[in-house]
Amino acid sequence: MAKRKIKVLVAKPGLDGHDRGAKTVATVLRDHGMEVVYTGLHQTPEMIAEVALQEDVDVVGLSILSGAHMSLFPRIREELSQRGMGHVLLTGGGIIPVEDMDELHSQGFAKLFGPGTNTVEIAEWIETEVEKLWSEEGAKR
């Protein structure tokens, strides 16, 4: 049976224009055989959750370097849950202090990545985590 492709939404919430990291990660994930949707810049939480739903993605990866993560990330998680997308693997990266990463983790975010992260590591981590989710889903059925 052909293996299902992992589908990832790479999203830029907030007003910051730093998309070098998001676009680089998107390119690397595609090279790893994933299907990647990139939102473009300046997205609101509602817009991101709506695209996640429409595209029926497995993973949402948020990139933010503006310092607004504590305001925006929890709202994105809520918007996803409201659309029945609470099951997606929710991750991200950017300029996020370690304390904030811990807090977001306790709110249901999976791993968040900081500057200097190897992008292949991100791709492999996503593969592993999605496999886990899929096998849990399979077990439930």
Add this chain to the structure above:
Amino acid sequence: MKQSTHDQSAPESRVVSVNGRAKWEEATAKAKLRDANFTTLSGSELKPVYGPDDVDLDFDRDLGHPGQFPFTRGVHPTMYRGRLWTMRQFAGFGTAGQTNERFKFLLDHGQTGLSVAFDFPTLMGYDSDQPHSLGEVGQVGVAISSLEDMELLMDGIPMDKVSTSMTINGPAPILLAFYIACGENQGVDPTKLRGTVQNDILKEYQAQHAWLVPAEPALRMITDAMSYCAEHVPQWNTISISGYHIREAGSTAAQELAFTLANGMEYVARGVAAGMDVDEFAPRLSFFFDSHLDFFEEICKFRAARRIWARKMRDVFGAKDPKSWMIRFHTQTAGVSLTAQQPENNIVRTAMEAMAAVLGGTQSLHTNSMDETLSLPTEKAVKIALRTQQIIAEETEVAHVADPLAGSYFVEAQTNRLEEEAEKYFDEIASRGGVVACTDAGYIQREIHRSAVTYQRAIESGEKRVVGVNAYVEDAGAKPEIDIHRIDPEVEREQCARLANLRERRDAAQAQAALDGVRAACRDGSNLLERFITAAHAYCTLGEITQVLRDEFGEYKEPKIL
């Protein structure tokens, strides 16, 4: 070949040199070399050594004297003997009052010019209390939503004495209007104001991404600002054509050079097309470059920039005033070169990048703080960054001699190489219909993205090494032991409350009339900056003014890059 006599043009030393070259080639061919990638940071192949055969150089044509065409050696005859570069640290966070305090701190510690960082809502033309601004107010810069905020920002700072640089683009003419109006309220005539607005919208579309309206109306606002200031605010630099963001977004050194100068030429062409004489506005154009880690490549980039611009302005645009030929530029060390790992190492990186900027002849310099991959800088980190410049200026003795590396085979060969690479891009851009068409089509954005991915792969394969990231790594999971500068969420509430209060207090009819004036100018083509100044005095907010522009001109939509 053996020489028979001593009076021929090729002297014995030449024989020695030819023999020496053969011996050297033999020696290096056999030698075992380090396992390393011998290219520039931007991926250009480097020879192991450079000599006269590598350089086509005519002193008068290619170098000249400092302060003379083609300005390769610097824009002033005396360079730093006359005056050191301006030490200008970019700063801004929280409320106008908080940033005002930081400005006074920097001025007290010997900084010689101000540089304002705005928060993202301001950069995008939103008021602090608009829905898009949620969570962003005061985070990466100061929130300025009205003339009142500008008055708080400049409180107690003599606007006729300091020069102020404002990093703002989409809504740049509006912030400039706030500044001019603020000066008038301080009793300072606009002719006394000195400073710069970045106002470079093309590189926003290409790299930095804080935009407002589409290219054509945005370019019109820029030419409106150029013509208004030429007449009324003559010491103001109405645009700072910026390669910094292009480089930080991932471009190579050559791409930074090429795209920045291509943008610059577009602005000049627009000014001329709007009916101005090139010498009327070109002397007020300023530039802004990145100084990255490749020491020599960066120095050569600065030299090449001066030479290319001088040639284009004189020979292509027919400028007569030597001031129009000169590229005067600000430099910032490369934020993207800083690492979150072992952050103290960033002091060393910044020092070397700053040294390259000085040897490259910059007019002003911002040195990054060691903690900027973690948060906005703390006061201590900012002070070290400023002291880095002061140590270069006062202790290293490098500022005594203009263009000290000229004549180096390597430096001249790289300067020529960068100029050639830039010329290739100019041809490519022209063949694709010019820089605006290239930007609307996403060509420049894709070129930058391609370089960013190539660089990331080079780091991940270990071809390029970064201390603390893929070499000399210390425990990766450790939390950095460095203070974090956090913005209190109270800032957003305070700012929103002040705005609500301002809207209550101001003369509503006067504000509405001023906004109607802006709308009329959008339609009838009269100078927009003049109307923005009237609106500033009426305490119209940034978001109200940009809403008129968005209604009249539409919003910019980014092309699909991926």
